[in-house]
Amino acid sequence: MTTASHPVDAAAGVLAGRGVSPGVVCAPLARLAPPPATSSADPVGADTGIECARIDAALEAVAADLHRRTGTADPAAAGVLEATAAMALDPTLAAAAHDRVRAGTPTAHAVTLAVEEVCTRLAGLGGYLAERATDVRDVGHRTVAHLLDVPPPGLPAPGHPVVLTAPDLSPADTAALAGSDVVALLTEQGGPTSHTAIIARALGLPAVVGCAQAAFVDPGTIVLLDGGTGVVQPDPPPAARVLAVGRRAAGPAAATGPGRTADGIAVPLLSNIGTEAQALAAAAGGSEGIGLLRTEFLFLDRTTAPTRTEQRDQLTRILRAFGSRRVVVRTLDAGSDKPLPFLPLGDEANPALGVRGLRTAAGYPQMLAEQLHAIGEAAERAGREIDVMAPMVATADEAARFAGLARAAGAARAGAMVEVPAAALRARELCAAVDFVSIGTNDLGQYVMAADRTIGSLGDLLDPWQPALLDLVGLVGEAGRATGTPVGVCGEAAADPQLAVVLVGLGATSLSTAPPARDAVAAELARHDRDTCRRAADLARSATDAAGARAAVAAFLDRT
Secondary structure (H helix, E strand, C coil): CCCCCCCCECCCCEEECEEEECCEEEEEEEECCCCCCCCCCCCCCCCHHHHHHHHHHHHHHHHHHHHHHCCCCCHHHHHHHHHHHHHHCCHHHHHHHHHHHHCCCCHHHHHHHHHHHHHHHHHHHCHHHHHCHHHHHHHHHHHHHHHHCCCCCCCCCCCCCEEEEECCCCHHHHHCCCCCCEEEEEECCCCCCCHHHHHHHHHCCCEEECCHHHHHCCCCCEEEEECCCCEEEECCCHHHHHHHHHHHHHCCCCCCCCCECCCCCECCEEEEECCHHHHHHHHHCCCCEEEEEEHHHHCCCCCCCCCHHHHHHHHHHHHHHHCCCEEEEECCCCECCECCCCCCCCCCCCHHHCCCHHHHHHHCHHHHHHHHHHHHHHHHHHCCCCEEEECCCCCHHHHHHHHHHHHHCCCCEEEEEECCHHHHHCHHHHHHHCCEEEECHHHHHHHHHCCCCCCHHHCCCCCCCCHHHHHHHHHHHHHHHHHCCCEEECCHHHHCHHHHHHHHHCCCCEEEECHHHHHHHHHHHHCCCHHHHHHHHHHHHHCCCHHHHHHHHHHHHHHC
C-alpha cells in the first residue's frame, strides 16, 4: 500500500485532501491509464505542410468528438465539454505545434511541447485559467492519440465500484463518469473550482481533491473516502468498511416537498447554477428555485462580450422554465481567478484583493448597465419578477448604489453578496440598503482566513466549519433578523447537511446548493426544530477549530 518514506500519516493510516463533494464511499482504488507518450526521437515527417495539416485534422477530430459527447452528458459536463472543444480549435495551440514541426520536431511530440507551452502560460495567470491547464493537456493527449492511431486515455471499467484516482481529471473523463463503475473521485491536484469538483458535485459523486499523497497508494487498495471532510483512509478496518458500504447502499435520506425544519419553519432550498443546461435540468428536477445564477459562465471562454440580446434571450428561457419560482441572478463576477479577454483589468500584485466583481463597474460601467438592462428585459418577456445581486460588495454605500441601478433596470428586488469581511462586520448597514443578502461562504472563508481558495494545501483553513467564518455568518444572521432582511447562503457550505443545520441556526432563511445535495440537506433539516438548529450553531461557534466544530455538532445532532 504505502511505505514510511512517503508523506502519509502511517500511525493513523489517513491521508488528507480537500473534500469538494460530500458523501462517504469505501471501494478499491483504480487509476487512469497513462496518456500516450511522445519523444524527440520519434520519426520526423518528410513534408512539414502535410504534418501541419495532420495536426489540424487531429485537433478538429478531437473537438468533434467532444461536441458529440455533449449530447449524452450530464448538463454540467456538457458545458465543460463545449468549452474544452473550443480549446481544441484555438488557433494558438495549432500555431505553436506548427512552429515546432517546421523546426524539425516529430509531429506528435510537437503537439506535446505546444500543449506544455500553453499550460505554462495558463499557470502563470493563476486561478481559474491555471486550472484550465488540465483541459488543455487532455486536448493534447487526445490529439496525440489520434496522430498515433492509438486509443485515447479513458476510465477504467473493472465491472465493480471503484474510487478513481489521478493527478487530475480531464473534462472528457469527468463527462463519462455518469453510469460508470466510478463511485468517488480522488485527485492529487485541483481546487474547488476545478472541473473535477464542479462535475462531482453536479453528479453527486463524493470527491476529494488536492491530496498529493494519493500518488503513493497502490491500485486495488481499499480506501474509505469522505468527500465532506477530505479524509481518505487506505485499508480501513472491517467495521468502517461495512458502515460505509451500508451508507452508500442506503443513499441519501428521502425528502419531499419544500425545505423546512421539524417545527415547520420554511427554509427554501434553492440551486446554484452555472449554465443554461444546468438551470433547465434543475427546473425539471423540482428545485425550489435558483439562489445563485452565475452569469459569468456565459462570458468565460469568449474573446468578445456577449451581446445584450444574447444575455436577455438566455435568461428569458431560464426564467420561463422556473415559472413563478424564485430566481436570483448574480451580476458578472469577473476578475481574480476569472479573467476575461475583453475586460482588461491590468496586472495586479494580488488579483483576489483587486478589481473583481462589482468593482469592475468602476472601469466598465457600460458592461454592468448592459447586463442589468438585459436582466430587466428578460423578466419583462417572461412575465415574472426577478432578484438581482452584486458580488464583492464591501460597503453599504456600494450596495445602495447597485440597488438603485438594479431596480431602475427592472429588478423586483436588489441584493448584495456578503463575501468581504467588512460587509459582514457592518451587516446592519448593508441590510438597510438592499432587499436581501446572500452569503458566499467560499470567498468569505478565503478572506477571513487569508487563504487563497484555489490552493489545495490550504484546505484546513478553508474548511467552512471554521468558527471564525461561522462567527461572521452569525453577525449577518443577527442583522437580518434585526432589519427583517432575508439572509441566504449560496456557498458550498450549504451542501453539507449538518452544516446546513448550523447555518439555519445562525440565521440563514434560505440555502442554495448544487442540485444533487438538496435531498440530503432537506432530510437533515426536517429532523430538527429551529431551537435545535440554534443550539447546534452555538456549539459550532464555541469550538476552537473546524474539526472540533464538526465533531461537536455531529455528536449533538446524532443524540437529538
